[in-house]
Amino acid sequence: MRVLALGLDGADHELVTQLLSEGRLPTLARLAQEGSYGPLRSTVPAFTPTAWSSLLTGLNPGRHGIFNFSTNPNRGRARLESAASRSGAPIWRALGAAGLRSAFLFVPFTYPAEHIEGIVVTGYGGPARPEILPVAARERILAAHPDLVTAHHPMKERWWEDFEGYTGKLLRHVDEVADVCRLTMELEPDLSLLCVDFMSSDHAGHLAYNRLDPEHPAHDPAQAGDELVQVYEAVDRACGELIDFARERYGEEPTVLVLSDHGMKPIYWTFHLNRWLEENAHLRYRRRSLQPLKGGRLDYAAKVDQRLARTRRGYARRLDRLPFLPRPRAERAFADIDFGSTRAYAYASGGQLYLGEASGAVRDPHYLDRLAAELAEVRHPESGGPAFAVKRKEELFHGPFLGKAPELTLLPFDERIYVEASRRSWATSFERHERLDPAVSYGYSGHHGLTGILAAAGPGIAFGAVPETTEITQIGPTLCRLLGIELEGVDGAPIAEILAGGGEGRHVAAGAGHAGADESAYSAEEEAVILERLRDLGYE
Numbered sequence: 315m316r317v318l319a320l321g322l323d324g325a326d327h328e329l330v331t332q333l334l335s336e337g338r339l340p341t342l343a344r345l346a347q348e349g350s351y352g353p354l355r356s357t358v359p360a361f362t363p364t365a366w367s368s369l370l371t372g373l374n375p376g377r378h379g380i381f382n383f384s385t386n387p388n389r390g391r392a393r394l395e396s397a398a399s400r401s402g403a404p405i406w407r408a409l410g411a412a413g414l415r416s417a418f419l420f421v422p423f424t425y426p427a428e429h430i431e432g433i434v435v436t437g438y439g440g441p442a443r444p445e446i447l448p449v450a451a452r453e454r455i456l457a458a459h460p461d462l463v464t465a466h467h468p469m470k471e472r473w474w475e476d477f478e479g480y481t482g483k484l485l486r487h488v489d490e491v492a493d494v495c496r497l498t499m500e501l502e503p504d505l506s507l508l509c510v511d512f513m514s515s516d517h518a519g520h521l522a523y524n525r526l527d528p529e530h531p532a533h534d535p536a537q538a539g540d541e542l543v544q545v546y547e548a549v550d551r552a553c554g555e556l557i558d559f560a561r562e563r564y565g566e567e568p569t570v571l572v573l574s575d576h577g578m579k580p581i582y583w584t585f586h587l588n589r590w591l592e593e594n595a596h597l598r599y600r601r602r603s604l605q606p607l608k609g610g611r612l613d614y615a616a617k618v619d620q621r622l623a624r625t626r627r628g629y630a631r632r633l634d635r636l637p638f639l640p641r642p643r644a645e646r647a648f649a650d651i652d653f654g655s656t657r658a659y660a661y662a663s664g665g666q667l668y669l670g671e672a673s674g675a676v677r678d679p680h681y682l683d684r685l686a687a688e689l690a691e692v693r694h695p696e697s698g699g700p701a702f703a704v705k706r707k708e709e710l711f712h713g714p715f716l717g718k719a720p721e722l723t724l725l726p727f728d729e730r731i732y733v734e735a736s737r738r739s740w741a742t743s744f745e746r747h748e749r750l751d752p753a754v755s756y757g758y759s760g761h762h763g764l765t766g767i768l769a770a771a772g773p774g775i776a777f778g779a780v781p782e783t784t785e786i787t788q789i790g791p792t793l794c795r796l797l798g799i800e801l802e803g804v805d806g807a808p809i810a811e812i813l814a815g816g817g818e819g820r821h822v823a824a825g826a827g828h829a830g831a832d833e834s835a836y837s838a839e840e841e842a843v844i845l846e847r848l849r850d851l852g853y854e
């Protein structure tokens with residue numbers, strides 16, 4: 315064993331720093347004391363699939379092509395994204411080519427699993443039951459954990475009915491993941507890298523922030539609790555035990571990186587971006603729509619209607635004049651937007667804004683400038699200062715997938731603002747987040763922030779702070795450097811400031827030559843089920 319990369323999914327830099335000062339995360343505290351600790355900047359958008367894809371490939375989203383859980387259907391074939399649709403090469407290929415064995419356990423966006431020199435247990439962003447390779451590992455792991463899941467599913471498991479019970483599941487999952495790590499080390503006598511992700515901390519952040527934070531608009535003293543911290547503590551403990559186990563199993567001190575793919579912030583306000591666009595005459599919803607027929611006997615008509623509304627300019631307005639047709643539901647579908655008259659719309663959460671394709675707005679640079687200026691004038695609901703940094707895609711991404719990227723991204727200066735795109739009819743564009751309703755954006759009280767953590771210690775790691783500018787694209791190249799390999803052609807450089815001595819290693823080309831597949835990794839049926847679950851976060 316040389317390197318352990320331990321993912322505390324969604325662990326927030328500000329929160330972790332506070333918990334360290336309170337002495338509640340002893341493993342992280344020891345790593346910080348003996349090595350390096352500091353912020354790790356996530357991708358934009360700070361989504362699990364996007365961030366882990368950048369971590370695994372060392373590429374920015376413009377080059378790996380994963381901006382979301384699913385493709386904006388106006389920008390390519392509608393499909394769920396997966397490891398198969400990602401471009402670039404995950405680091406296990408470079409390691410394998412150099413004769414080094416690795417294990418990637420519960421790492422998001424590793425489905426469909428690839429045969430690697432080592433072991434893969436697929437993670438979040440794939441089927442609930444992990445795919446495990448090779449077969450011998452699968453048999454051993456499933457014999458010990460027959461009901462193993464990649465991560466719990468808060469909505470399906472109705473977290474709001476029994477939160478204590480749900481927290482218990484999150485904590486047990488931490489133990490199961492840790493045990494799969496131990497089994498992997500037993501199976502692999504010559505392992506160079508073990509990379510694992512604990513998803514429970516991400517879910518706890520989404521679901522329990524209002525219970526932890528007394529200032530949270532949805533905080534109820536009768537329902538207060540520090541479950542979020544309990545989950546962080548459980549992962550911290552599990553990391554400590556894994557470090558000890560690795561030291562004993564391999565007879566040497568491992569190099570350890572504990573990291574998170576993004577931060578987590580409480581939601582104090584929700585900004586309904588599509589509602590704002592509608593109020594300001596950038597977006598028009600249809601008055602008549604065949605979308606209410608979706609899923610019924612006339613499902614085919616709904617599908618045709620969806621296609622025409624997205625691509626034919628005058629279609630929606632003509633349909634609006636037919637009084638006998640149904641009106642859109644309050645919970646509107648993506649295809650209830652009149653794209654022929656819409657110049658800008660949000661797709662998915664995280665402030666992602668696309669310019670209209672059917673209306674031609676996407677080809678009008680003056681319009682882009684005007685819209686960006688207008689959005690920069692949106693005021694914070696409390697302070698009255700500017701609410702958002704408005705970024706153009708060229709400022710955030712580069713590479714062959716720029717056409718898939720949102721033209722503008724809204725980054726709240728105050729990360730307690732959550733920008734959402736769901737298509738309900740809201741009364742106002744800004745809303746204080748006082749009521750948690752599982753039917754609306756899953757009832758989340760926390761959402762992803764841009765700043766995660768990195769703590770590192772052990773052989774090859776220097777003593778000092780992680781620089782503020784450190785980015786997630788640097789993690790893959792850093793792990794490789796620690797194992798004596800230089801990745802060529804990637805966007806992130808090894809984090810020189812945390813690396814002690816040791817020159818460059820063997821050069822291995824990594825970034826080039828692999829293009830993501832256009833076909834979905836899922837059956838049509840699986841895809842429909844997953845997309846339905848994502849609908850409330852503003853996906854199709």
Ligand SMILES: [Zn+2]
Nearest residue numbers: 323324362516
């Ligand atoms: Zn995450």
